[in-house]
Amino acid sequence: MRFEEIREWTEDNAKVIADTLTLGRLACVFLVLVCALTASRHLLPWVILLTLVGWTTDILDGRMARMDRKGASTWVGDHDFAVDMGLIYSGLVYLVTTGYLPFWPFFAYGIYASLSALVWTRKSVMMAMAAPIAAAPIVVAFVHQPFWGWVFLGRIALALFLNWGRFKDVVKGFITDMENRLGEDERSFS
Numbered sequence: 001m002r003f004e005e006i007r008e009w010t011e012d013n014a015k016v017i018a019d020t021l022t023l024g025r026l027a028c029v030f031l032v033l034v035c036a037l038t039a040s041r042h043l044l045p046w047v048i049l050l051t052l053v054g055w056t057t058d059i060l061d062g063r064m065a066r067m068d069r070k071g072a073s074t075w076v077g078d079h080d081f082a083v084d085m086g087l088i089y090s091g092l093v094y095l096v097t098t099g100y101l102p103f104w105p106f107f108a109y110g111i112y113a114s115l116s117a118l119v120w121t122r123k124s125v126m127m128a129m130a131a132p133i134a135a136a137p138i139v140v141a142f143v144h145q146p147f148w149g150w151v152f153l154g155r156i157a158l159a160l161f162l163n164w165g166r167f168k169d170v171v172k173g174f175i176t177d178m179e180n181r182l183g184e185d186e187r188s189f190s
Contacts, residue, residue, distance in 0.1 A: 010064075010067070011067055011068075011069060012069075014064045014065065014067040014068040014069070015064070015065065015068040015070070015072045015074060015077065017061075017064045018061040018062075018064035018065040018068065018077060019061075019074055019076040019077055021057040021058075021060050021061035021064065022057070022061045022076050022077065022079075022080050022083055023076060024053075024054075024057045025053075025054045025057040025058060025061070025083050025084075025087060026083050026086065028050045028051070028053055028054035028057070028087060029054070029083065029086040029087050029090045030090075031050050032047050032050050032051065032087070032090040032091055032093075032094055033090050033093060033094075035047050035050075035094050036090065036093040036094040036096075036097045036098070037097070039097045039098050039099075040098065041098045041099070041100070041144075043094075043098075044098070044100070044140070044141070044144060044145055044148070045145055045148050047091065047094050047137070048137060048141050048145070048148045048151070048152060049148075051087065051091055051137055051152075052151070052152065052155050054087045055087070055155070055159070056155075056159075058080075058084060058087075059159060059163060061080065062080075062166070065077060065080075081123060081126075085126065085130060088130045088133050088134045089110070089130075089133060091133070091134075091136065091137045092106060092110070092133045092136060095136055095137065095140055100140045100144065101136060101140070106133075109132070109133075112129075113126075113129040113130065113133075116129050117129065122177055123177070124173075124174050124177035124178050125178075127174060128174075128178070137152070138152045138153065138156075
């Protein structure tokens with residue numbers, strides 16, 4: 001198969017590939033939750049590895065979905081963000097059940113984040129609430145498994161280098177959405 005044939009096949013099947021990658025990330029979520037059920041601190045490297053694989057599939061499935069010529073919408077694709085949140089919060093469950101993070105402060109924060117998501121249903125608000133939770137695995141890795149902390153940091157640096165344009169677009173969209181949200185709040189209090 002030549003490169004052009006591979007590219008053509010990939011473009012013809014882009015949405016199926018994107019959905020498969022999203023389902024792969026969902027499998028990572030379930031595996032992290034299984035690790036949480038064991039409450040074994042020895043599984044931290046595996047949880048970090050599963051998290052890195054999950055975030056890599058997130059980048060790839062986004063690229064594949066944008067490559068889809070038909071602009072098809074699927075149930076899996078429509079729930080991509082929910083799977084992202086699942087990956088973030090499954091890591092938190094593991095870190096709490098293993099005692100890397102204390103239960104009560106993160107339980108309270110989880111309740112706060114959930115209520116915020118119910119009140120302000122914007123994706124940007126949910127992303128802002130999830131940001132500290134998304135950072136927790138890298139901090140814990142640096143403290144307890146420095147090698148994996150550096151692997152995590154290296155993966156982030158590589159992802160930023162390879163996807164800088166997309167990263168800027170996402171950040172710009174986040175800021176715009178938050179500004180719009182703040183503007184709506186100001187108008188509602190006037």
